[in-house]
Amino acid sequence: MATTADTDAMRRAVALAARGLGATSPNPVVGCVVRDASGHEVGAGHHERAGGPHAEVNALRRAGVLARGGTAYVTLEPCNHTGRTGPCAQALIEAGIARVVYAVADPDPVAGGGAETLRAAGIRVEHGLLAAEAEEGNAAWLTSVRLGRPYVTWKYAAGLDGRVAAADGTSRWISSAESRADVHRLRAEADAVVVGSGTARADDPHLAVRGVDGAVQPLRVVVDTEGTAVRPGARVLDGAAPTLIAVAEDTGRTDSRADSGRTGAEAEVTGRTEGAGAAGGTGVEWIRLPRAAAGGLSVPALLAALHERGVRSVLLEGGPTLAGAFVAAGAVDRVIGYLAPLLLGAGPAVLNDAGITTLAGALRLDVREAVRLGPDLRITATVARPAVPAAGPGAPDPDTATVPAAQDPRTTGPQAPGPHPTRPATPGPATADPAAAGRETAVVAPKES
Numbered sequence: 001m002a003t004t005a006d007t008d009a010m011r012r013a014v015a016l017a018a019r020g021l022g023a024t025s026p027n028p029v030v031g032c033v034v035r036d037a038s039g040h041e042v043g044a045g046h047h048e049r050a051g052g053p054h055a056e057v058n059a060l061r062r063a064g065v066l067a068r069g070g071t072a073y074v075t076l077e078p079c080n081h082t083g084r085t086g087p088c089a090q091a092l093i094e095a096g097i098a099r100v101v102y103a104v105a106d107p108d109p110v111a112g113g114g115a116e117t118l119r120a121a122g123i124r125v126e127h128g129l130l131a132a133e134a135e136e137g138n139a140a141w142l143t144s145v146r147l148g149r150p151y152v153t154w155k156y157a158a159g160l161d162g163r164v165a166a167a168d169g170t171s172r173w174i175s176s177a178e179s180r181a182d183v184h185r186l187r188a189e190a191d192a193v194v195v196g197s198g199t200a201r202a203d204d205p206h207l208a209v210r211g212v213d214g215a216v217q218p219l220r221v222v223v224d225t226e227g228t229a230v231r232p233g234a235r236v237l238d239g240a241a242p243t244l245i246a247v248a249e250d251t252g253r254t255d256s257r258a259d260s261g262r263t264g265a266e267a268e269v270t271g272r273t274e275g276a277g278a279a280g281g282t283g284v285e286w287i288r289l290p291r292a293a294a295g296g297l298s299v300p301a302l303l304a305a306l307h308e309r310g311v312r313s314v315l316l317e318g319g320p321t322l323a324g325a326f327v328a329a330g331a332v333d334r335v336i337g338y339l340a341p342l343l344l345g346a347g348p349a350v351l352n353d354a355g356i357t358t359l360a361g362a363l364r365l366d367v368r369e370a371v372r373l374g375p376d377l378r379i380t381a382t383v384a385r386p387a388v389p390a391a392g393p394g395a396p397d398p399d400t401a402t403v404p405a406a407q408d409p410r411t412t413g414p415q416a417p418g419p420h421p422t423r424p425a426t427p428g429p430a431t432a433d434p435a436a437a438g439r440e441t442a443v444v445a446p447k448e449s
């Protein structure tokens with residue numbers, strides 16, 4: 001049974017991890033807290049950006065010699081491989097850490113196995129503490145590892161009658177200034193922001209982050225089958241962030257644009273950057289994708305192309321037609337609706353044809369949060385999916401766990417992101433290393449009185 005002090009330390013590590021959102025892809029967000037042998041915090045840190053030191057290394061640096069004999073609380077199993085930085089398991093061993101408590105097992109077959117290395121070095125290893133909270137914080141990265149596609153948050157702003165634009169197509173400023181500022185935070189946490197050609201035409205959106213200190217700009221993506229929506233002078237071409245325009249592979253219309261780079265919208269762009277990715281430059285890239293049978297571009301192909309570019313989280317900003325295609329493809333993980341206290345009476349509904357024809361086919365959601373933002377209400381819901389099977393190294397040991405961490409009354413996080421109910425289940429971390437099951441002690445959070 002974990003102590004209250006253990007839970008407090010892990011909760012702080014989860015909060016630290018969240019500071020890395022939007023800056024670490026293709027890596028996970030990770031937080032770490034180090035306490036000395038007497039239980040005093042002597043170091044804390046998080047993974048701040050891809051290529052930079054991992055959370056454990058940052059925390060151990062701050063702790064110095066005081067880490068010796070202490071406990072490290074980490075939101076993700078310490079990595080075991082040398083990438084751009086050295087293995088964290090080794091850093092913990094060298095620092096003289098006596099006990100490691102981590103929340104979630106690393107499902108990455110390349111980086112995983114750190115727990116075993118730690119145990120082999122004589123370190124006490126426990127896992128599962130605040131696993132649900134840590135999973136929620138790392139939903140983007142875990143989803144991408146498990147499903148091979150980015151985690152998708154669909155965001156919209158609507159009046160209370162569920163319309164996202166007026167009859168004449170105007171939709172700017174449906175929501176309040178507070179909600180709009182909040183959207184910039186969402187953009188800052190995402191690797192890519194996606195809109196369809198209808199929104200590009202109607203709103204000429206900018207899609208970059210403004211007003212968030214230190215934000216890494218997301219990749220701006222316009223899904224424009226025929227390559228006709230992004231016109232010269234469009235705001236997404238202003239160089240404030242990298243831009244990707246997805247067109248059909250057989251669209252002759254864009255040949256000249258894509259190949260010569262000197263006509264159409266692209267003629268506006270200087271310093272075109274081939275391969276600009278989530279953390280790339282600020283140029284414009286065109287990619288060609290297969291068409292979907294139902295029209296438009298293939299959503300899975302788009303997500304695969306983004307994943308290949310290191311994108312682990314997508315903020316889908318609409319509009320209703322593209323959002324419908326994402327829902328139909330089983331490619332929405334979270335929905336954030338900003339509901340403004342106004343009625344439009346006519347105009348497009350939030351979601352267009354999503355392939356749902358009867359109530360039994362409705363996509364069920366779990367409401368996670370409802371908060372007031374100025375005059376608006378922000379509702380956050382995640383797609384209700386079966387939990388990842390609770391077995392293996394990432395799950396509490398059923399023999400020793402009396403109260404699973406996920407049932408901690410203070411744990412409000414969702415179930416692990418999993419596959420869409422209509423898709424075959426993808427093995428999660430629980431099945432990554434069955435041989436490791438039961439080799440460690442599962443820690444569980446104490447009940448709050």
Ligand SMILES: NC(=O)c1ccc[n+]([C@@H]2O[C@H](COP(=O)([O-])OP(=O)(O)OC[C@H]3O[C@@H](n4cnc5c(N)ncnc54)[C@H](OP(=O)(O)O)[C@@H]3O)[C@@H](O)[C@H]2O)c1
Nearest residue numbers: 157164165171196197198199225296297318319321322325
């Ligand atoms: N309030 C809000 O939150 C909000 C947000 C966004 C938009 N809006 C409003 O929504 C309206 C635009 O709606 P919309 O539905 O036309 O915009 P949209 O969803 O952004 O764009 C739809 C277009 O995307 C293209 N597309 C490419 N691949 C697709 C696929 N797989 N499935 C579906 N479409 C695909 C299609 O045109 P091509 O195939 O020809 O490229 C399609 O017509 C505007 O009035 C805008 O102001 C409101």
